[in-house]
Amino acid sequence: MAPIATTAPDIATDTIQAVKAAISAPKPTSTSSHPLDPLSAEEIKAAVSLIQTHVEDIDPEAKIWFKHVTLHEPPKAELVKYLLATRDGSTTAALPREAAALISRTTSAGVKFYEYITSLTSSSVISCEVVADLDHAPLDADEMVAAEEALLNDPEFAKVVEKLRLPEGAVVVADSWPYGCDTVDEVPRLIPMMTYYRTSSDLDSNHYATPLPLIPVMNPATMKLHSVEYTPIYGGESTETIESLWAKEENFPWEKHEAHEYKHELQASIRGGLEPLEVVQKNGPSFKVDGHKVSWQKWELVVGFNYREGLTLHDVRYDGRDVFHRLSISDMTVPYGDPRTPYHRKQAFDLGDVGAGVCANQLDLGCDCLGSIHYFSADMVTSKGDVKRMNNVVCLHEQDEGIGWKHTNFRTGNASVTRSRVLVLQMIITVANYEYIFAWKLDQAANIHLETRATGILSTVAILPGEISPYGTIVNPGVLAPNHQHIFSVRMDPAIGALGEGNTVIQEDSVPMAYDPKNTPKNNPWGVGYTVEKTPMELSGFADAAPHKNRVFKIVNPNRTNPISGRNIGYKLVPQPSQLMLSHPESVGFARAEFADHHIWVTKYKDGELFSGGQYTNQSSGNARGIKSWVARQDNVANDDLVLWHTFGLTHNTRVEDFPVMPCETHTISLKPVDFFTASPAIDVPPSTQAFNKSTLVNGSCGSCR
Amino acid sequence: MAPIATTAPDIATDTIQAVKAAISAPKPTSTSSHPLDPLSAEEIKAAVSLIQTHVEDIDPEAKIWFKHVTLHEPPKAELVKYLLATRDGSTTAALPREAAALISRTTSAGVKFYEYITSLTSSSVISCEVVADLDHAPLDADEMVAAEEALLNDPEFAKVVEKLRLPEGAVVVADSWPYGCDTVDEVPRLIPMMTYYRTSSDLDSNHYATPLPLIPVMNPATMKLHSVEYTPIYGGESTETIESLWAKEENFPWEKHEAHEYKHELQASIRGGLEPLEVVQKNGPSFKVDGHKVSWQKWELVVGFNYREGLTLHDVRYDGRDVFHRLSISDMTVPYGDPRTPYHRKQAFDLGDVGAGVCANQLDLGCDCLGSIHYFSADMVTSKGDVKRMNNVVCLHEQDEGIGWKHTNFRTGNASVTRSRVLVLQMIITVANYEYIFAWKLDQAANIHLETRATGILSTVAILPGEISPYGTIVNPGVLAPNHQHIFSVRMDPAIGALGEGNTVIQEDSVPMAYDPKNTPKNNPWGVGYTVEKTPMELSGFADAAPHKNRVFKIVNPNRTNPISGRNIGYKLVPQPSQLMLSHPESVGFARAEFADHHIWVTKYKDGELFSGGQYTNQSSGNARGIKSWVARQDNVANDDLVLWHTFGLTHNTRVEDFPVMPCETHTISLKPVDFFTASPAIDVPPSTQAFNKSTLVNGSCGSCR
Known part of the structure; x- marks a missing residue:
């Protein structure tokens, strides 16, 4: 790991005030606070604000994508001291609250990922380190949705799908998957998409019962199709793919496969005979x-x-x-x-x-x-x-x-x-x-x-x-x-x-x-x-x-x-x-x-x-x-x-x-x-x-x- | 195993009638019968009667001790045929009902164990085989009670217990245990007794918290004390027993040990805070x-x-x-x-x-x-x-x-x-x-x-x-x-x-x-x-x-x-x-x-x-x-x-x-x-x-x- 430290810039006074107000706002689910409480919504907003201000100061043009903002747990030495001090029910000074974050900044030069630690107590950026190119940030929910949308709108991918001659009305579905590496120095960050189709109009129809013999790979930095991989379609040792079949037989069709649904409403029949079994705690729970x-x-x-x-x-x-x-x-x-x-x-x-x-x-x-x-x-x-x-x-x-x-x-x-x-x-x-x-x-x-x-x-x-x-x-x-x-x-x-x-x-x-x-x-x-x-x-x-x-x-x-x-x-x-x-x-x-x-x-x-x-x-x-x-x-x-x-x-x-x-x-x-x-x-x-x-x-x- | 077959004698006609009447009596818990139903009370009585009659004919003086009377399951070939024939819910001829039994006969010559198979359907003894001397019958509940009673009334054992100088009011308790063998040709059948004492008058007081350093061994054939074994009383490799201590120090006392009760009524305190958790099946079970x-x-x-x-x-x-x-x-x-x-x-x-x-x-x-x-x-x-x-x-x-x-x-x-x-x-x-x-x-x-x-x-x-x-x-x-x-x-x-x-x-x-x-x-x-x-x-x-x-x-x-x-x-x-x-x-x-x-x-x-x-x-x-x-x-x-x-x-x-x-x-x-x-x-x-x-x-x- 070769993190590059950057200097935390000054933060505008009004932002600090906003952050402080946010921190002191009432927390909806907690009645008493603890140093290990997850970040509240207000604390997340405060950290986001600190990071946004920090980035704006460095590069106002950069587009920020937040991967996570999470509690940065106190050092164990401090935490143990705190816990021991409160063992008999007595109160002691609250530990500083800190947030750890991972973000990407996209500029004309490309995408870079940064790890932040911000202090919510002192409303300051404690550290900001760039992530090495060989370290690939995790997938996130928004990215997975975006990758699928981009893939399904890609005309090159559409041409491949067309050759499969799927049944009338078939809808292709693509799940983002994490990617393994072939070598120890592999860049860039890529997202392989496991593809399936469904013919039912029910959005919960089980597309995993009808997989397609191809794995398109997306480049999330550009949200463009990076490549299409064809998967073996025989059992055993054969590595023959539908692409190689196409070379022999133009537009060899991907056979219509059978649906196999799990959703209760889509199943042919549900078993009977199961009588209710209720757990009743009339005095409420013991916890x-x-x-x-x-x-x-x-x-x-x-x-x-x-x-x-x-x-x-x-x-x-x-x-x-x-x-x-x-x-x-x-x-x-x-x-x-x-x-x-x-x-x-x-x-x-x-x-x-x-x-x-x-x-x-x-x-x-x-x-x-x-x-x-x-x-x-x-x-x-x-x-x-x-x-x-x-x-x-x-x-x-x-x-x-x-x-x-x-x-x-x-x-x-x-x-x-x-x-x-x-x-x-x-x-x-x-x-x-x-x-x-x-x-x-x-x-x-x-x-x-x-x-x-x-x-x-x-x-x-x-x-x-x-x-x-x-x-x-x-x-x-x-x-x-x-x-x-x-x-x-x-x-x-x-x-x-x-x-x-x-x-x-x-x-x-x-x-x-x-x-x-x-x-x-x-x-x-x-x-x-x-x-x-x-x-x-x-x-x-x-x-x-x-x-x-x-x-x-x-x-x-x-x-x-x-x-x-x-x-x-x-x-x-x-x-x-x-x-x-x-x-x-x-x-x-x-x-x-x-x-x-x-x-x-x-x-x-x-x-x-x-x-x-x-x-x-x-x-x-x-x-x-x-x-x-x-x-x-x-x-x-x-x-x-x-x-x-x-x-x-x-x-x-x-x-x-x-x-x-x-x-x-x-x-x-x-x-x-x-x-x-x-x-x-x-x-x-x-x-x-x-x-x-x-x-x-x-x-x-x-x-x-x- | 060297079973000795004996010839089944004729059974008196009135016994047969009694048995047949017993078998045809209504069974209290079953609404339909199956070849694998456990023996009913009436069937057990019938088998007992057949065996008693059989023994009386051979040796009217013999005292019978029943170890078990249990269903002799039908041969698998017949059972499979029966089960397949009833698969579609149709009825087929009931399989013959048989009981297997283990008993002992005590005569002036000693105790011998016999395995019986009786037919409840034809009211006859099918086989009776004597059990080899090296095969030791299991313990049974009545025998365990009898062994403890005999031991605690044995004056020789009382002398040993006296030397332990147990606390005032201590009651000795002795559990029958199965016995391991030292050699491959060990007879006679013996019952080692694990001994403890209790000082509480509560019969459920935990005597296992106060074990004694001796294992008396009973001979169940005579219900007499066979021997007393002294157990090691040090940890580690030492095999020194209280008997060897007594050789050095007359009447070395067995220290008063601490009670440790499990019965809720005898415990110092029971935890609170546990609220009821009821399983309610308002429509009854699903079975x-x-x-x-x-x-x-x-x-x-x-x-x-x-x-x-x-x-x-x-x-x-x-x-x-x-x-x-x-x-x-x-x-x-x-x-x-x-x-x-x-x-x-x-x-x-x-x-x-x-x-x-x-x-x-x-x-x-x-x-x-x-x-x-x-x-x-x-x-x-x-x-x-x-x-x-x-x-x-x-x-x-x-x-x-x-x-x-x-x-x-x-x-x-x-x-x-x-x-x-x-x-x-x-x-x-x-x-x-x-x-x-x-x-x-x-x-x-x-x-x-x-x-x-x-x-x-x-x-x-x-x-x-x-x-x-x-x-x-x-x-x-x-x-x-x-x-x-x-x-x-x-x-x-x-x-x-x-x-x-x-x-x-x-x-x-x-x-x-x-x-x-x-x-x-x-x-x-x-x-x-x-x-x-x-x-x-x-x-x-x-x-x-x-x-x-x-x-x-x-x-x-x-x-x-x-x-x-x-x-x-x-x-x-x-x-x-x-x-x-x-x-x-x-x-x-x-x-x-x-x-x-x-x-x-x-x-x-x-x-x-x-x-x-x-x-x-x-x-x-x-x-x-x-x-x-x-x-x-x-x-x-x-x-x-x-x-x-x-x-x-x-x-x-x-x-x-x-x-x-x-x-x-x-x-x-x-x-x-x-x-x-x-x-x-x-x-x-x-x-x-x-x-x-x-x-x-x-x-x-x-x-x-x-």
């Missing part, structure tokens, strides 16, 4: 919300939200004790396994290439969750610098998760049973065809779970009807759904037991003892003994899951001991041992996904190191500015301020059953206390009784219902 | 129950229940198509990792040593599940031959499991979303201190999940306060909870696509293609390609999970092809890659757990091969009559009548948080259709709407709620 602060069943936390990670969790505490400082989904990559050009470039990084916050669904009451729902909304910037309100981007609600714990005394027949109530913070993102549902779940046993659900519509490509392929599954006649991986990277910044104290990550394996049937009884003469092998991580580095060794990773606070067990207090991560990156280590795709070749990474905390694939993933070429460069520092991470990262996901070999919309594929990772408490933290959950739960007997006897 | 036949959301199945496996699922079909013929939890083992004598013998096989059906909880409305609940009850035999009604041993209900599938059209903003409704069949078993919750879950996407929850109270042993141990965790002062494994074996008898046709199991790995950047485009020049490597299992055998290869096991029907994908229809098992048996391959503990050293087993179907650890697990010594002997036949299993078995579980290194009652540790395995359907089977699930779900807005906006 309390104060601005972005949430408390529930001994848990306290702060809810964050930004354009890139979407939902983040901060200052997570249980029963007044620190557990995690910050939890977030840091990055993800979706590499496709079809090796044929141009498919080899299909590798999305949905968070870095577009942004989970940008793509967040505005959730609907009664559709996305049951029971009593609290929603968090967010304000985002548009490309023009306006504020766009996104309603209900995060839902907060409770769920019943079955029995929490139970024991029956077989002598008396008396059962002690509790149910597990769970607090859910959920975000759903739509990235063109595909959906991800991310839910953080906190339970009464002090466990933290991250549930990921993959759903939505498979990325489909065109294939001649009757063909099959080793690289995917035919999910509709003439439609290949290529196999691919989803690899997530989760960032966990711990504060085990006490914010500000050092933590250590320990790898623990369960290993058989040496067997010696001739040996003395104190060894393992019967061959049944096993022990736990502990390997503390001393320097920043990586490790891998090993379920055959029951491997877990514990984050302990080596400064605090559990009075019952005599061991350090801790939390464990049971890593998901999913398949890692299948791309070859020398490939560009592998280099781009810095987090994707090991399950576990441990780094020393450093401000700003949030995104394990690096700040710029779109069309990235593997310049090693993500987690690999951070672990390479070989920092001390023993009894230190460390960050634990977990890479997990799924290799998704497509099924016919995944079309037209994939049933959720659900995975969960869990953080669980180990010797953190002096007994089960859930032991004092009230009993599960009929008086409380009011179940209904369909048949049978009622037992000893209380 | 229909007819006797033991259940239908729900295109699923149909028959619910079985027996003394050993507890809940079983039969003839499982989706949308009129066969999926599985029989699903059951076949076996499980819980080996402990403390190598010191006598702990090396701690290895329970809860299903074979006692029985999941025998240990099933009688579920309480509103305590164990929410919503509208249907219960199945069961009749069991007592040791005296009476019928014991067990109410509510299986609950049937629906759950909401979050979003089923969702897609939002980013152009129109229109979301299509469904919720996933799940049908749950749940059984909870209490095995002395510990609980297991087994739930089969069927969903609308045609997936079948088996969820296991481990809860209850850790098996605890005594240790001197202040000591710690490498073999477990101190969970209460003076209480060691040893580390252990829970290894389950699930049996899956498939009928993919068509009952009676052959199936094949295919191991599928996702593997990178060879990378050759210099190669032609049709290969893998960019290094991103991968394919699926398929290895069909031709002969009976085993395989292992390999998550780093994304390994799945598909059961396909090679006689049927999916018209969309062109591949064979199938279901896949995503195996849980949990740690396998840690005991040494030469150990007796390893030999006993025949299923515990590989994740996957495939056998050719054979009547009666239901229990992967063998028919007799209690005090078994590894005589190889379980799954290892069946796969050793090297049967053809390609396009054949095969059974797939999955071994999975957890290595449980204990936490302080697992005491006094362990929060549920939950694991799920799933069977999912792969190219079984021509589209997502869940696509026709009705939309999730506010009108249907009636959620409550706590704050925020309502979106476009319909």
Whole structure:
């Protein structure tokens, strides 16, 4: 990275006054403020104004395109000081509010991207750095719409489409996709467009069921067609395209393909027999919300939200004790396994290439969750610098998760049973065809779970009807759904037991003892003994899951001991041992996904190191500015301020059953206390009784219902 | 096994009349009968009567102790014929009803166990075989009570307890445990008793918080004390016991230990703040129950229940198509990792040593599940031959499991979303201190999940306060909870696509293609390609999970092809890659757990091969009559009548948080259709709407709620 610093110019006095007035305006959703509150609409407007003034002073002719304006979180040192000072409920001086922004300036010389940091407290531009040409800014919603419109109005593209001889009334649809790189020095920034058509006049008709065998590529700097790529239309190794067919047979037609709708109104029939199941919370929810602060069943936390990670969790505490400082989904990559050009470039990084916050669904009451729902909304910037309100981007609600714990005394027949109530913070993102549902779940046993659900519509490509392929599954006649991986990277910044104290990550394996049937009884003469092998991580580095060794990773606070067990207090991560990156280590795709070749990474905390694939993933070429460069520092991470990262996901070999919309594929990772408490933290959950739960007997006897 | 056949004697005519009358009596819970219905009370009485008459004729002096009387399922060939004949709803001749029984006969010569098969249809004893001396019958509820009573009345044991100098008013409690073997030829049948004490007068006081350092061993044939074993009372390698301390210091007292209660009424305080969450199904459930036949959301199945496996699922079909013929939890083992004598013998096989059906909880409305609940009850035999009604041993209900599938059209903003409704069949078993919750879950996407929850109270042993141990965790002062494994074996008898046709199991790995950047485009020049490597299992055998290869096991029907994908229809098992048996391959503990050293087993179907650890697990010594002997036949299993078995579980290194009652540790395995359907089977699930779900807005906006 070669950022070029520019000097912040003076800002006109009237602008400063406007900004200050905006900041002091009442915030619509918050009743109390916190340093990690997302930027309010007024704060976004203030930052936009500061940036606009700054650009006008430098180059009045430049056209500004806003990519994002987001909270620049305070340095951890200051934040920790603030949090500790407010632990007992006392107030302390508010931390300065800052906004980070990415914009482009278009002039006659072309397009340049700039990173800004502005102070909303002092109404000033703190820094402005130009983005290197090899760093490609993410896509944004306005750009995707503009690219499609420009493509569909392009006469050269129209000529290509005409040769396909699509059915009467067919409408071409083009989804912007992030672009993989072929080499490490690829410019300019480009947008490949995945193309489809629909014949239905219903705008929600499923165009993914009828893909076209071509990928036009747009140049977003000019919004002109850069090139048209033709895709293989046979299965197997053949790379023959419709263009090469055209060379043999003029205007070889793209066959009429079959519609396959998902929208309920367009389906032939909907199943019956499903009776209502309502979650009724007659006294309302058990949680309390104060601005972005949430408390529930001994848990306290702060809810964050930004354009890139979407939902983040901060200052997570249980029963007044620190557990995690910050939890977030840091990055993800979706590499496709079809090796044929141009498919080899299909590798999305949905968070870095577009942004989970940008793509967040505005959730609907009664559709996305049951029971009593609290929603968090967010304000985002548009490309023009306006504020766009996104309603209900995060839902907060409770769920019943079955029995929490139970024991029956077989002598008396008396059962002690509790149910597990769970607090859910959920975000759903739509990235063109595909959906991800991310839910953080906190339970009464002090466990933290991250549930990921993959759903939505498979990325489909065109294939001649009757063909099959080793690289995917035919999910509709003439439609290949290529196999691919989803690899997530989760960032966990711990504060085990006490914010500000050092933590250590320990790898623990369960290993058989040496067997010696001739040996003395104190060894393992019967061959049944096993022990736990502990390997503390001393320097920043990586490790891998090993379920055959029951491997877990514990984050302990080596400064605090559990009075019952005599061991350090801790939390464990049971890593998901999913398949890692299948791309070859020398490939560009592998280099781009810095987090994707090991399950576990441990780094020393450093401000700003949030995104394990690096700040710029779109069309990235593997310049090693993500987690690999951070672990390479070989920092001390023993009894230190460390960050634990977990890479997990799924290799998704497509099924016919995944079309037209994939049933959720659900995975969960869990953080669980180990010797953190002096007994089960859930032991004092009230009993599960009929008086409380009011179940209904369909048949049978009622037992000893209380 | 060396069974000795005896000749069935004539049965007195009046007994036959009584039996026939009993069989024709109305059955209280069934409205229609099925060949797999569990034995009714009348059928149990009839079988008891047949056996009693049979024994009286041979030896009128013999005292009979009934271990179990259970349905002898019809041979598969006959059952398949019956099921196919009734597919269109037509009736066919009922299959003969048979009961299998295990009893002991005590005479002056000692105790012998006998296996009976009786015909309830022809009121006759079909077979009676004596059980070999090396095969040890399971424990039963009456025997456990009798063993404890005999022990606590034994003057020799009283003398030992006196030396412990327990606190005033202490009551000793003794749990019968199954016994591991030291050698392969161990007789007689013995019952080790895990001992504890309580000082509270409350019978539900948690005696597991105050274990004693001794394991008396009872001989159940005589109900006399066989021996007293003293357990190590230091941590680490020391095998010193309180008996050896007594040699140095007369009457070294067993320190007064601290109570640690779980019963809500005995706890110091119960947390507040939890508001009611009710599941209301105002129109009742969506399922229909007819006797033991259940239908729900295109699923149909028959619910079985027996003394050993507890809940079983039969003839499982989706949308009129066969999926599985029989699903059951076949076996499980819980080996402990403390190598010191006598702990090396701690290895329970809860299903074979006692029985999941025998240990099933009688579920309480509103305590164990929410919503509208249907219960199945069961009749069991007592040791005296009476019928014991067990109410509510299986609950049937629906759950909401979050979003089923969702897609939002980013152009129109229109979301299509469904919720996933799940049908749950749940059984909870209490095995002395510990609980297991087994739930089969069927969903609308045609997936079948088996969820296991481990809860209850850790098996605890005594240790001197202040000591710690490498073999477990101190969970209460003076209480060691040893580390252990829970290894389950699930049996899956498939009928993919068509009952009676052959199936094949295919191991599928996702593997990178060879990378050759210099190669032609049709290969893998960019290094991103991968394919699926398929290895069909031709002969009976085993395989292992390999998550780093994304390994799945598909059961396909090679006689049927999916018209969309062109591949064979199938279901896949995503195996849980949990740690396998840690005991040494030469150990007796390893030999006993025949299923515990590989994740996957495939056998050719054979009547009666239901229990992967063998028919007799209690005090078994590894005589190889379980799954290892069946796969050793090297049967053809390609396009054949095969059974797939999955071994999975957890290595449980204990936490302080697992005491006094362990929060549920939950694991799920799933069977999912792969190219079984021509589209997502869940696509026709009705939309999730506010009108249907009636959620409550706590704050925020309502979106476009319909």
